[in-house]
Amino acid sequence: MYIMSMIRLVNLTKKFGKTVAVKNADLEIEKGEFVVFLGPSGCGKTTTLRCIAGLENPEEGEIYIDNELVNDLPTLDRDVGFVFQHYALFPHMSAYQNISFPLRAMKHKKSDIKKEVMKVAELLRIDKILQVKPSHLSGGDLQSVALARALVIKPKVFLLDEPLSTLDAEFREEARTMIKRIHMEIGSTTIYVTHDQMEAMAIADRIVTMDLGEIQQAETPENIYHNPINMFVANFIGSPGMNFVDCALEGKDTMKLGLDGKTLKVNEAIAKKIHSTGKESNLVMGVRPEDLDLNMKKNEYGFPMEVMIVEELGPENIINLRSGDHTLKVLTDPHIVPKSGETVWVVPDQERIRIFDKETQVEIL
Amino acid sequence: MPGIKMKKVVKTFGKITALNEIDLDVKEGEFFVLVGPTGAGKTTTLRVVSGLEKIDTGTIMLGDEDAVDLSPADRDVAFVYQNFSLYPQLTVRQNLEFPLKSPLHREAQEVINKRVESVAELLHITPLLDRMPDALSGGEMQRVGIGRAIVRHPQVFLMDEPLSDLDAKLREELRVELRQIQSELKTTTLYVTHDQVEAMSMGDRVAVLNEGVIHQIGKPQEVYSNPADLFVASFIGLPKMNFFSCKVAGNGAAELELENGLFKIGLSNEASKPISKLSKKDGLILGVRPESVKLHAEKGTGRFQAEVLFLEHFGSMNIVNLQIGEKILKARTRPTYHANTKDKVWLEFEEDRIIIFDEDTGKAVPRT
Numbered sequence: 001m002y003i004m005s006m007i008r009l010v011n012l013t014k015k016f017g018k019t020v021a022v023k024n025a026d027l028e029i030e031k032g033e034f035v036v037f038l039g040p041s042g043c044g045k046t047t048t049l050r051c052i053a054g055l056e057n058p059e060e061g062e063i064y065i066d067n068e069l070v071n072d073l074p075t076l077d078r079d080v081g082f083v084f085q086h087y088a089l090f091p092h093m094s095a096y097q098n099i100s101f102p103l104r105a106m107k108h109k110k111s112d113i114k115k116e117v118m119k120v121a122e123l124l125r126i127d128k129i130l131q132v133k134p135s136h137l138s139g140g141d142l143q144s145v146a147l148a149r150a151l152v153i154k155p156k157v158f159l160l161d162e163p164l165s166t167l168d169a170e171f172r173e174e175a176r177t178m179i180k181r182i183h184m185e186i187g188s189t190t191i192y193v194t195h196d197q198m199e200a201m202a203i204a205d206r207i208v209t210m211d212l213g214e215i216q217q218a219e220t221p222e223n224i225y226h227n228p229i230n231m232f233v234a235n236f237i238g239s240p241g242m243n244f245v246d247c248a249l250e251g252k253d254t255m256k257l258g259l260d261g262k263t264l265k266v267n268e269a270i271a272k273k274i275h276s277t278g279k280e281s282n283l284v285m286g287v288r289p290e291d292l293d294l295n296m297k298k299n300e301y302g303f304p305m306e307v308m309i310v311e312e313l314g315p316e317n318i319i320n321l322r323s324g325d326h327t328l329k330v331l332t333d334p335h336i337v338p339k340s341g342e343t344v345w346v347v348p349d350q351e352r353i354r355i356f357d358k359e360t361q362v363e364i365l
Numbered sequence: 366m367p368g369i370k371m372k373k374v375v376k377t378f379g380k381i382t383a384l385n386e387i388d389l390d391v392k393e394g395e396f397f398v399l400v401g402p403t404g405a406g407k408t409t410t411l412r413v414v415s416g417l418e419k420i421d422t423g424t425i426m427l428g429d430e431d432a433v434d435l436s437p438a439d440r441d442v443a444f445v446y447q448n449f450s451l452y453p454q455l456t457v458r459q460n461l462e463f464p465l466k467s468p469l470h471r472e473a474q475e476v477i478n479k480r481v482e483s484v485a486e487l488l489h490i491t492p493l494l495d496r497m498p499d500a501l502s503g504g505e506m507q508r509v510g511i512g513r514a515i516v517r518h519p520q521v522f523l524m525d526e527p528l529s530d531l532d533a534k535l536r537e538e539l540r541v542e543l544r545q546i547q548s549e550l551k552t553t554t555l556y557v558t559h560d561q562v563e564a565m566s567m568g569d570r571v572a573v574l575n576e577g578v579i580h581q582i583g584k585p586q587e588v589y590s591n592p593a594d595l596f597v598a599s600f601i602g603l604p605k606m607n608f609f610s611c612k613v614a615g616n617g618a619a620e621l622e623l624e625n626g627l628f629k630i631g632l633s634n635e636a637s638k639p640i641s642k643l644s645k646k647d648g649l650i651l652g653v654r655p656e657s658v659k660l661h662a663e664k665g666t667g668r669f670q671a672e673v674l675f676l677e678h679f680g681s682m683n684i685v686n687l688q689i690g691e692k693i694l695k696a697r698t699r700p701t702y703h704a705n706t707k708d709k710v711w712l713e714f715e716e717d718r719i720i721i722f723d724e725d726t727g728k729a730v731p732r733t
Binding site (some may be wrong): 040168169170173177180181184195196197198201202203220221222225226235236237238239240241288289290308309311312313314315316318320325327329331334340 | 560561565590603654674678679681
C-alpha cells in the first residue's frame with residue numbers, strides 16, 4: 001500500500017527529559033520528493049531529521065525508509081547521506097580526499113572511486129578545486145565539497161540540516177539554485193531543514209511547517225501560502241507575514257473590526273460562509289499584504305487608516321499603516337508612494353480574505 | 366540636532382586600512398545607513414564618530430564642532446548595539462533610568478520618571494516596566510535596550526546592527542518602529558547594517574561601503590535603480606541583478622552581443638546613444654534586474670529565446686529561473702505566472718532599465 005513512499009513516519013515522538021521535542025509526527029515522503037522542514041528554533045525540525053538519520057532514538061513511533069522499518073538500524077545501514085550547517089570536512093585532506101572518503105571506507109575500487117568523485121565534482125562544478133585543502137576554500141566551495149561527499153555514495157535519502165545558513169546572503173541564493181538543480185538532475189529523495197521561509201518557498205516541492213514539536217501543515221509552497229491551516233502558518237510563511245485583524249460578523253454583510261470600532265462591508269458569499277460555521281464573533285480576519293488595495297477615496301468595501309512609514313525596497317514597496325495601536329502592512333508596486341500622515345482607504349480583495357477562530361487560531365472557512 | 370561631517374578620514378589597524386579617505390555628510394535629523402559586507406568598515410566608521418577609535422588623518426565635525434579631539438563622553442552620542450546587555454539585577458524601569466542617574470547626566474527624579482515613561486510608551490514597553498530582564502523575550506529586551514539609548518536625548522544615535530540577532534518577523538516589525546521613533550525624535554542617526562533590505566527600507570540615504578571605501582551615496586531608490594558600479598549593483602537587490610558579458614555588435618550600438626554571441630539584443634536609438642559614445646566596444650557588462658526581464662509566450666522584435674529551468678513561488682511573486690545555453694538568469698513575475706521546466710519562452714529586457722558597466726573599472730556607464 002505504501003509502495004510509493006520513500007520515507008514514512010508513524011506517530012513519531014522524541015523526548016529530551018521532560019521536553020517533548022517531536023510529538024506524534026505522521027508523514028509520508030514520496031520517492032524523489034524535495035521536502036523542507038520549516039519552523040522557528042525549537043520546533044522539532046532538526047530532531048525529526050536526526051531521528052530519520054538514526055542519530056536520535058525516538059521513544060515512540062516507527063520510521064520506514066523504502067518500506068523497511070529502520071528504528072533499530074544504525075545510521076550507517078540506513079542508506080542516508082547528510083550535510084550539516086557546519087560542514088565537518090577533514091582539514092588535513094584535500095577536497096578530493098574528503099569527497100572520496102566514504103567510498104574508500106567502503107573499500108570501493110580505486111578506479112571506480114575516481115570516476116564517481118569526478119562525476120559528482122562536475123555536477124557541483126568543483127572539479128577545478130579538487131586538490132585544494134578546506135582552509136583555502138571559500139564558504140560556498142566548502143559547502144559544495146560537503147554536498148559532494150554526501151552525494152557520492154548515492155544515498156536513497158539525502159538529509160540537509162540548514163546547509164546554507166552560515167553563507168552570506170548573496171552566496172546563499174546561488175547555492176540554493178545549485179541544490180535545486182542537482183536535485184532535478186539526480187532526483188534523490190531529499191529532506192531539507194531550515195528556519196528561513198523564503199528558502200523553503202524557493203526550494204521545496206512540499207513544505208512541512210512545524211511548531212512546538214508538532215507538524216502543522218504539509219503542503220506545496222503555493223497551497224501553504226494561499227491556504228494556511230492556522231494563524232501560525234499564515235504568519236510564519238510570507239514576508240511580510242499575513243495581516244491579522246480581530247473581527248465579528250454584524251448583520252448580513254458587515255464585519256466589525258478590532259480597529260477602533262471600524263467596519264468593513266463584505267460580500268454575501270463570505271458572510272454566508274461565516275454564518276454557516278455557527279461562529280460569528282471572536283474571529284480573526286487574515287489578509288496578505290499584497291491582497292490589500294489602497295484607495296484615496298472613501299470606499300464602502302474598505303476602511304480608513306493613516307500612512308505611517310513607506311518602505312521602498314526596489315521592486316516593491318511596503319506601506320505601513322496604523323489606526324490607534326494597530327498596524328497593517330500593504331505590499332504595492334514601486335510607483336505607489338503615499339505620504340506619511342495621509343489617510344487612505346484599505347480595500348481587501350474579498351476572494352483572499354481568510355477567517356480564523358480567535359481561540360483555536362484555526363482557519364474556519 | 367547636529368549633522369555629522371567626515372572628510373578624508375583614514376583609519377588603519379597595523380597594515381590594514383579599515384577606512385580609506387571616507388567622506389560623509391550626514392544632515393541634521395537624517396536617518397543615514399551604512400551598508401556593506403563584513404570588513405567593509407561600517408562599524409569602524411561608527412566607532413570613530415563616537416570617539417571610541419582615534420583616526421589617523423582627516424576631520425570629523427559634529428555640528429559646528431571639531432570632534433577629533435573630543436572624548437567619547439563629550440560627543441553626546443548614544444550607541445545601540447546588536448547585543449544589549451541590560452543589568453540583570455535591575456528592573457526594566459531601573460535599566461531605563463540608569464543613563465539619567467550617571468554622574469554626567471544627573472537629573473531630578475521627577476524629570477527621570479517623565480522621560481522613562483514617555484520612552485516606554487514610544488517603544489510599547491509600558492507594561493514591562495516592573496519586570497526583570499530575564500522575564501523578557503528577545504524583542505522586548507531589544508526594545509528596552511533602544512529605550513536606554515533614547516532616554517537621555519543624545520544629539521546623535523549610532524546604531525550597530527541593532528536588529529540582526531532577532532528573528533525575521535520581529536526584524537520586520539522593529540525596523541518600522543525604529544524608523545517611526547526616529548522620525549518623531551528627529552535625532553541624527555547613523556545606522557550600520559549588512560542587510561540590504563534593511564538599508565533600503567530604513568535609510569533617508571545610504572552609503573554602500575566595501576573594504577574601507579565608499580562606493581556610492583544616495584537615496585535607496587537611486588542606489589537601486591542607478592548603481593554606480595558592479596559592486597553596488599550586485600550587493601543591493603535580491604535576487605541579484607543578472608549580469609552578462611557584452612560587446613557592441615556592428616556600428617553604433619543598436620545591437621549588443623551578449624555572452625560571446627550566445628544571444629543578441631536590439632536597442633532603440635535613445636537607449637543605444639550613451640553606449641555608442643564609449644571608446645570601447647568590447648569588455649562591457651550588461652546588468653538587468655529580475656523585474657526588468659519580461660517573459661512572453663511568443664516571438665517578437667527585441668525578444669530572444671530561453672528555456673525555463675524552474676520556478677520559485679514566494680507567494681507575492683514568482684522568480685523564474687531561466688537558461689540560455691549554460692547561462693542562468695532570473696526573472697521576477699506576478700504570482701499567477703506559471704510555466705513548466707523545459708518550456709520555451711521569449712524574453713525581453715526593459716531597455717530603459719538596462720545598465721552597462723565597464724568590465725575593467727567596474728563603473729557604470731551614465732545613461733545620458
